[in-house]
Amino acid sequence: MATNDQHGENSPYFDGWKSYDKDPFHPTRNPHGVIQMGLAENQLSFDLVEEWIKKNPKASICTSEGIKLFRDIANFQDYHGLPEFRKGVARFMGKARGNRVSFDPERIVMAGGATGANETVMFCLADPGDAFLVPSPYYPAFLRDLRWRTGVQLIPITCKTSDNFQISIEALQQAYENAKGENVNVKGLILTNPSNPLGTTLDRETLRSIVSFTNSHNLHFVSDEIYAGTVFATPGFVSVAEILEAEKHFNRDLIHIVYSLSKDMGFPGFRVGIIYSYNDAVVSCARKMSSFSLVSSQTQHLLALMLSDDDFVDRFLAESSERLGKRHKLFTGGLEQLNIKCLKSNAGLFCWMDLRPLLKEPTFDAEMSLWRLIINDVKLNVSPGSSFECHEPGWFRVCFANMDDETVEIALSRIRRFVGKENPKTKQNDDGNDKAQKKTKQRSWQKNLQLSFSKRNTMYDENIMVALSPHSPIPRSPLVLARN
């Protein structure tokens, strides 16, 4: 295993991270650096959390108000988790789904983030060689999470541009029949809803059809709902839990939800992954497996209190949704002014940007060329559709919630320059040599694409990047922090 390549870390998705890692943007210290738009982080509502923490020193075992529980918590290693933590998480899961469904704390199983939760579910449900269907485009690290150590195969179900990338039951049926025809033992279907990378939610009828289809073929259905609380516009999110609630006849033993606090709360560092299965055997098995990746009891304790505070949670979810909506509008609105469209979306921390008109030709090679140009010259780390197994070239996932408004504006101004539409405002900030540069700047992207890679970096830097003015400091990037 130390030598196989199933980890998937060589995909472009990770390449982009590496580029960012080498030259990370900072408004003052490195204003020409790469802006990280490949990281689906939610940084918009930390002030609310910080305010709560200041008001609740008892929630920490490292304050004078909370330290009397230190030894009990430091010693706590029961794989069921702190009961208050499970209760808090179950309650939060309900609230993040509009309180239309409730969750049983006894079914809350811990894992190491959604990463660990997804792997654990696979270990529980499939033997090596078994397969899971997954609608494409899908989260690239599924290759690592679902497949690497479990030996499970992933079979993509192609979602078409013409359907706005919505999964169709026909495509699902086709993928299932094809796999069966090749004697593959299909154990289930997994999908992320709200979708990563699309930022869309499944409508109730489609979701119901998926439950019905998987149920009728005795397939497991794993619903990865880690973006449940990021919905910022209509139509709202419908959880698979609501389908089960509405129609009692479905076989619940085949339904499993993966959840996490990394996206909805913005705590990826805390490694809170949750498996919520309606199947008792899976709950029991996953709980045994959770010994490999329990949530730190220090973190469980903090979250137990935070997530049990109804007023805080209600306010946080409402405010977070509003801020995400505003940010989404700011970014996609800016793109629209440049005639760049995104798939209409209502959730997530990213949008699915349509750069098909910018492709030299409709191929994945052209997508890769465009992507490398965006990374190396425009200095935005976005993620190409091919890394999400998208069937059609020209789509890119762009994250917008891991930065402040100023950085979004810088990113937009870089894109503006790239597509050749100068913004009069930013022009004022340009240094000397203005006339000489102007001609170069207004070259179309196609010409840029034809430049040799070795020349491009320097040239683009000289022409474009010096024009960017410093902005107010943004939070230090975790990846920068890691490399100090």
Place this chain on the structure above:
Amino acid sequence: MATNDQHGENSPYFDGWKSYDKDPFHPTRNPHGVIQMGLAENQLSFDLVEEWIKKNPKASICTSEGIKLFRDIANFQDYHGLPEFRKGVARFMGKARGNRVSFDPERIVMAGGATGANETVMFCLADPGDAFLVPSPYYPAFLRDLRWRTGVQLIPITCKTSDNFQISIEALQQAYENAKGENVNVKGLILTNPSNPLGTTLDRETLRSIVSFTNSHNLHFVSDEIYAGTVFATPGFVSVAEILEAEKHFNRDLIHIVYSLSKDMGFPGFRVGIIYSYNDAVVSCARKMSSFSLVSSQTQHLLALMLSDDDFVDRFLAESSERLGKRHKLFTGGLEQLNIKCLKSNAGLFCWMDLRPLLKEPTFDAEMSLWRLIINDVKLNVSPGSSFECHEPGWFRVCFANMDDETVEIALSRIRRFVGKENPKTKQNDDGNDKAQKKTKQRSWQKNLQLSFSKRNTMYDENIMVALSPHSPIPRSPLVLARN
């Protein structure tokens, strides 16, 4: 996997936990309950940690002094870990080994406790069906950690009572040859040093021979050193790192250390497992796998500062060692007065108690009968040797560092009554019916063994348990906490 039995949770080791769980001892609320002596927890030096925390509020992201780092830490998900955390852990590992060796922070890889670390090492080094040699007696949960999800086989190397359970190279050679003869692909050897359950350390020459043997047969050697900092008496602990330091000719690519802060610091709830490999490919692979079980960044941040405080760490390790030594002496000394011997030991949070003279016959059935009597009637959750794959019946692991002195005394008084040696001191605490009970109490253990199980519980309770007087409160058990 949800249906196989490789998890090993049905072993007596876990049964004992369940018995405790149903009826946990509490000095005032449940003075007749089962005393947990099956849990290798280190609760003796928490006051030092608490004192440090009070003095260092900045170490927490949930204090007014530390909150400005909250968002960076909550967002931090780099699988390399916080650089300060890795540095702190590397430094602590050196100190816990008397500063005779140093560790490179770049080789520190995180995992979910030693549980996760051990599994990760197996995933890195072996394919399903491959085997690892492991000297017996060994930690029962190795079955889960090393074997369950990896498909790796474990081949015990029997350590003999006549050698004081020290591993012999002859036995190692024999086990290796036997496995090869059966066409088993042996990939390496894993052992816990200081030993769990023995509480002994490998002497330098033996350790050197093991490195030499594994090296010469191109076998990996995984040294699980999670008890490195628990040594309380001579001879001191020799880490495999010291062997490599002394003799540069060994092939380091075959050497891997597993570490944790669960035992030496007493933080099992924090789930800090460490893989320290001298092999670059293993470091790289294990780090990729650590995505499944990273340490919570909240916890990393706290420990980064705590473990980098040299004065604190020096004092903690010295004081912890002294307190463990005192506790060991108190408990084993008490047993000696009852003519119960333990294997001579110098480390660990337990002793290896020799109850061979109390066996009805030298069989594992007799060991199980004795064990059930100890659990159900003496109400001590100790762990039978058979659950550690010990080759000879009559040995029991008894943990002594997860309770206060008063509870140790109660445990000793229960054992005293069980083996029929009344202590005049505790006699004063007996309630009425004194004469009537005395005869029953002084029955030998052999007679007790002949009582039917259904009768025993009641009878023993009436006769013995009511005699125990309440003691000052001890820390609430984590398992009690879990069930509230």
